[in-house]
Amino acid sequence: MAITRRHFLQSGAFATVAPALGAAAVFPSVGPAAAQTASGEPAWRHALSLFGDIKYPADFKRFDYVNPDAPKGGIARMISIGTFDNFNTAVMGVKGSIAPAATIIYETLMTRSQDEVATEYGLLAESVAHPDDFAWVIYRLRKEARWHDGKPVTPEDVIFSLDVLKKYSPMYASYYRHVVKAEKSGDLDVKFSFDSPGNRELPTIVGELTVLPKHYWEGTDSQGRQRDISATTLEPPLGSGPYRIKEFVAGRSVKLERVKDYWGASQATQLGQNNFDELRFEFFRDNSVALEAFKADQADWISENSAKQWATAYDFPAVAEKRVVKEEFPVNDSGRMQAFAFNLRRDQFKDARLRRAFNFAYDFEEMNKQLFYGQYKRIDSYFSGTELASSGLPEGQELQILETVRDKVPAEVFTTPYTNPVGGNSEAVRANLRESMKLLKDAGYEVRDHKLVDAAGKPVTVEILVQDPAAERIALFYKPSLERIGVTASVRVVDDAQYQNRLRAFDFDLIIDQWGQSLSPGNEQREFWGSQTADQPGSKNTVGIKNPAIDALIDKVIFAKDRAGLVAATKALDRVLLWNFYVVPQFTYPFSRYARWDRFSHAEPLPKYGRSGLPSLWWFDADKAAKIGKRS
Template sequence: MKISRRSLLQSTAAAVAAPALGGIGALSFGGVAVAQDKPWKHGLSLFGDVKYPAGFKNFDYVNPAAPQGGIVRLGAFGTFDNFNEVVAMVKGNLAGGIGLLSESLMTQAFDEVSTEYGLLADGVRYADDYSWVTYRINAKARWHDGKPVTVDDVIFSFTTLKENRPDLAAYYNHVVKAEKTGEREITFTFDAPGNRELPHIVGQLTILPKHWWEGTDKSGNKRDVTATTLEPPLGSGPYRVKEFVPGRTIVFEKVADYWGKDLNVSIGTNNFVQIRYEYFRDLTVSLEGFKGDQIDWRTENSAKDWATAYDFPAVRDKKVVREEFPMTSVGVMQAFAFNIRRDKFKDARLRRAFNFVFDFDEMNRQLFYGQYKRIDSYFYGTELACSGVPQGLELDILNDVRAEVPAELFTQPYANPPGGGPEVLRNNLRSALMLMREAGYEIKDTKLVHTKTGERLKVEFLLQQPTFERVVLAYKASLERLGIEVSLRTVDTSQYENRLRQWDYDIIVSSWGQSLSPGNEQREFWGSKAADRPGSRNTIGIKNPAVDKLIERVIYAKTREELVAATHALDRVLLWNNYVVPQWSYPFQRTARWDRFGRPETLPKYAASAFPTIWWWDEAKAAKAKR
């Protein structure tokens, strides 16, 4: 299951295609009578019961009496030229925080795993075999222009997003029909039973105002939902766009008559009267902007800066607070990712050789102040990470694809090459050279060339963040010792996104966040159908039948135990194919903030800092740390 888009947008101080559906809304629905026999539920849990009963007052982790007011300023990296979420993956650069305007049918609870409660919808029911789900729109739900949110809006949103967003086309690929089955009811039909996650992911659908998108702008021009726009869109959420400077600043103001302010899922949240995003083209300038009190909150991703850059007067005077929050809700793979669509990277032995050349231990000591641990799983930091050798249910699952996966994974635990000093590095380089020879390369005149074509192995690292240059330069020196020609290119955000969409790269730095209940998004990450779809998250280009089969085992798991075992199997096969050179991770969110904010005494288990969603402006603190 994806991590809730709305939750991430509101909880993070941001740095930052299928065939058209014919006949949606016009087809008959044979299961309506059955649907109406099912009781309405106020929440959904992927496995087990929901924590909060019907009619609960508020989430346990909020302060229902939180003060309302204050302005919070967040930093964002790069630029923006678009407010239209529909084309976010294929055109332009979407503005930070734009999800504050829109809402979904359900919203995530931060203290439960894979659990959602009603937002735009006030009721949900589904088939015992998960072959359909029906949502009932809250009669109070309103757009900012006062018009009600309707079933037609939901159908329009589903159709539009599925036809224009490659990532969502894959995510909702198995939803084959959406139709009105009551005055406020919409039923989604799935292509097969058994996929228990589909009712949940339909609940995450962003709902767009049909009447607004089919209308005209102030100039009388018809709006185009398939084009980028800087016209602030109509929303139903707690905020609207107040003002903006293209590419530099966007200000959201709280909607005074927001329809959902008294909902139990809203109480104690969205406490700031304004949320501002200030854009920086350079991360160093962004840090200086924080020091100069131009932004209030900073999530620090640089170990070097965390260790060296926060000794300034405001820290010493305790006007700036540094704090780390445990990351318990997500796993991650961050890595140098190969584009295996290119012939030179198709051999797993060559890709493994790159891992032997990567001297993480020395890099961690010299560049990262020893703060990081090496990643050894696509679900690193969670119970979903494989370990040891496969046993029990995981082994049974892997036996079904035994002929299609590396034989070693049945007898050896996966491990990155060892590190720890010059002698180990020399041994690793020898091992790398041996693997490269097995893959058809040899050294001639200090150059690594292919034995058949005589072509030198050349690789380009494509980056969008200059902070990664020092990492790649250290890696580059080691690769060049083996005769590989290495270049480094750092481009701006727009160029980077365009090159990704065209698969125009050798190696990139990529990361995949994982929820505690993986599911349909795995097709988008590693599935064969996503490999050739521009805008997909399968940046590696994986087309592996065994991976596809294991993804389906994850999606159609009937119990938590089976889900964990299937995920272990998927993780193990991905690792043993050496699609990436794993990098590093840190189990905490590093943050620094000007001390002007209050928060609940106990933060939710699965949302790290949960800033700014459940924090508030503290007048007493703000008086001591005046802007």
């Protein structure tokens, strides 16, 4: 299951996707209701679950973690790092830089509760039905669901959305690869047919579909020009959610206003949420500049991704006076891999021994001490921080799965637990560098005149492409280590637009990348590591992995029949990814760091899988605001 719109808001707008603390659970039931009615037809359900019993009954009034009496009003000013030149989500990741506000204005068929691991309740859809073999699913829309222009949300909108998202977005094309058809099956019903039965996740991920307005995109703009959903646009699009775009300054700011007649305001999944009258996003190219704006009370809260700044930069008077609150929120809903990622489309990176040598050259422990005040932990899994992470040697069901690809994976998968090299002192660093040089020698490289060259005498050169000063610091620390093994290394800093364009064209040697993982991996793994997406511009398979063993293991994940099988298949996939050394793993931190001006409140306690809950679960607190003074 992919990282959802809520995660995108938290990660893209003002936070970092951080790893989860693992959560054990049994594998799905798809809900407590009977799978079929007495007539043999699939039962209609108000919710779907991937992990067990559904907490809230069909007639529930609200989620437990919200305040149904939360006051409406006030403004929330948020910080986004980067820029934007696009509001069209259909080409997100392919063309332009998307504004996070563009994702907030839309609704999905279902929405997740934040106090359950993986349960979705109806939003645009009032109910859902599927057979026991998961060969198809039908979603029934709510009669009251409306676009902001007052027109109803229709099955035609849903069908249109699936078609255009699959057509123009490599991410959605991969994610919904097994959804072969969507068709109207009733006045308010849409039936999605799958290419084969047995994929338990498909009914649920269809519920995550962002629904776009067909009539809007097939119409004309205020100038009479035909809209083009395959192109970027800065025309504020028509949405169906609790907020709409009020105004913006291209590349600099976006203001959203709460829709006063929002059709879903009284829905159980929405009650007590979306409390601010206005959401403002201010864009900054640099974290340090953003922090100065926050200190000057130009923003209400800030997500801090720099360990150094968290430790040293928050000693200004407002913190001492407790007008600004520092707080860390545990991240329990996801895992991740963050790493230096190779571009396997470059010939010099095709040899796994060279890639592994780069890992031996990376002294994480010294970097952690010098740059991060010892706050971070080295990542050793593509599912770091979850129960899905592999460890030790494979056994049981995981071993059985790996046996099916034994002839296609490194032998060490079966014989040696994966570990990263450990540095931090001169003796350990020298030992790691010796191991690095041994690997390079075995791969046919040698050092001539202090330069590493291949068998043909061609020097090994690497450009690390980054887009912000924080990433530049990390890359610059790594650069001298690479030079110690003879690699000619450089660091190139480019702006956000150029960075995205180069990624889409796969025009890089080494980048710093990250892949967020849910607690229930599935179809998105094709987008991350599948051969089919390796050459698709804009895909998340930035490494360019084309490996039949990994493709086979992704299928094992997707078609797992129970929770135990899913965990075993994911661990097997993780282990094979690690032993191919596609990346040099970096570091992780199991909390989101926030500082905020103390003008806001939220219901207690925050939900376990909701991170900070910002901004949807918070509200403007007039009493607190009066105590700390007016905004600047």
